[in-house]
Amino acid sequence: MTLPPHPGLAEGPVYLDYNATTPVDPRVAEAMAPHLTHFFGNPSSSHPYGSEPRRALAAARAQVAALVGGRPEELVFTGSGSEADLLALRGAVLASGRPHPHVITQATEHPAILESCRALQRLHGARITILPVDHVGLVQPADLAEALTDDTVLVSVMAANNETGALQPVAELAALAHARGALFHCDAAQAVGKVPLDVQALGVDLLTVVGHKTYAPKGAAALYVRDGVRLEPAAYGGGQEHGLRAGTENVALAVALGAAAELADGELAAGAPARIEALRDDLHRRLAVALPGRVHLNGPERERLPNTLNISIDGTLGHELLAAVPEIAASTGSACHSGAHAPSPVLTAMGNGPERALGALRLSLGRWTTQAEIETAAALLVAAATR
Template identity: 45%
Template sequence: MIFLDAAATTRVRREVLEAMWPYLTGDFGNPSSHHSLGETAAAALAGARASVAAALGCRPGEVTFTSGGTEADNLAVKGIALARQAANPQLNRVVISAVEHPAVEESARYLERFHGFVVDVVPVDGTGLVAPEALRAVLRPETALVSVMYANNEVGTIQPVAELAAISRHQGIPFHTDAVQAAGWLPLDVKALGIDAMSVSGHKLGAPKGCGVLFVRGRTRLEPLLHGGGQERGRRSGTENVSGAVGIATALTLTQAGQQEQRRRVAALRDTFISAVLTGVPGAVLTGHPSCRLPSVASFCFPGTSGESVLLEVERQGVVCSSGSACAAGSDAPSPVLTALGYDPGVAQTAVRFSFDSAVTAEDLAAAATALRQAVESVRALGIRPG
């Protein structure tokens, strides 16, 4: 099997498992307990927090451990917006882009339904980019928060986050970015990006599912979503997942080693793969930005086919990929991301996404390109279309 669905999840790295193992076995204490086992766990948690802070270029106190990217996005969007509204009831608007992950979009819609917020959606161009002038056009004195993802999970387009955050900061509005897909490939220095909050998920980096991180800049108001014992400096109550914190801290450190070289290597392989698909599959359409894209994502539409049928045929030949976001599994509706980019809904339903981890090889992608060409030819020959 050739696994090309790393944007959905990645294998857990052996180094991560080894780092976590002591806190799943002998050192199993609760970090809030005042005895030797608890103190060992607390020390491990503090070490993980310091390690994450070093990877993000922030202070340890600005790191909150969560159960993953979805919780981190919810805590950032709801927590910052509600805290700012509590301090100033006139702050009742949130800004998101048209291509946000459901964890961000649904958090904003929750604020709209239950807390009287207005959700302002910034459009994107045909490549998925948010233009700085488009962001400026939607900001209001009542805007409590801006949330624009770092890199898109379906088409791979990278947003000019530092430029967008500077616009938001100029107007005194906190800026959050969902960096779940960007982590591992792009720089995460929060000072250089100029952001106030950032979400990261462990299982996209070689850590297990169920661990994540939210960076929140010091003095940024944040209303907790989970109440209880006041763990995580009162921002996220509940007994901490010590092994998960150690796991994501280890994974973040590992991905930063040689990141630039890995990015260049995988991007070159991606470009060769894209060229092979576009030349080998008549009518294939590359989605997302042609150059401002993650090195790890190549996504296409194949008009006149059924994306799901192509996926099944490709998998039959030993290549695993996806039709888009794993968080939309079970839905046969066209991708909101692709329709936001201007694709006809029928064309959007033909989407197939290939996403790679750093271990991908030229041979893997050559085999995938061949399997894809044969799959599309087979589906077209059978006359299978969306619906």
């Protein structure tokens, strides 16, 4: 299906930063709008003003759960992916009752995971193991098997990396964790809606879903919690969200996340990832042909998201290259502090030296990416790299 142009992208730069955030789909905005105006009631109220918000909240919960293969009662709405990650990690560690809880994660996780682990170590005495990754950014199951102990309460490994798109072997890792009695959490912020995910097939106990990566507004997210998994609540009070996150629910954002999930489910069934993958590979090919021997893929060639292309171009610095082409909106993995650029921790963990890491570009495609935009972006990047 051909979509009309997105109003937020009209006459702007070519947008190749969908992994940073996605534009809100107008159909999502339309679905949530009545809950910002007409349906203002508290979903916990027993009078008529609470009826429609309560119904809409339940429907949204079912839509999001269906996208990841869970049941509605296993879905907890949160305000961000970082909050969902914290609920999973802190909740599991505190609920474990272990005097010396052990948590395992890996080196290329999002800071929401790594910093939560450091906080658990600092505040609750948790022991943290950070697994290495190989040269394409994948965790080796043997490394996890060796790291697991009788005190391990949780393993947290992302579904897909935000910089390289690397898809981790989640099902195999989850099975190893369960064999030692540990829970398994998966931050699927980047993968949900881009590739099919099923919590039953993956065998995960906890899974993070993020709205602004799936064409819903920022502030809409969720945590899948397998039935029977005990977590310490993130907020205490009125018992909303199965007692795990007290506070009157934001029905409008929940409805938005539900609508986005239903659209994503339809796109996956219709084969949309194949269209995106073809555009991504065409962009890669155009750059490689025009800059022979200079373009290097960062991450797996096959086991990655269909929309993500992370490359380093010899003789360039990623931030300088993007600054030279303001007609393209994309990202590097480097961090800028007081004008100095530091190499991407993700690419560094993969064994890349500073030159290759600082030369990296992350080009991520999405729902509104067109063939014409790919051709334009390739021509602009090639021109800038050959000046």
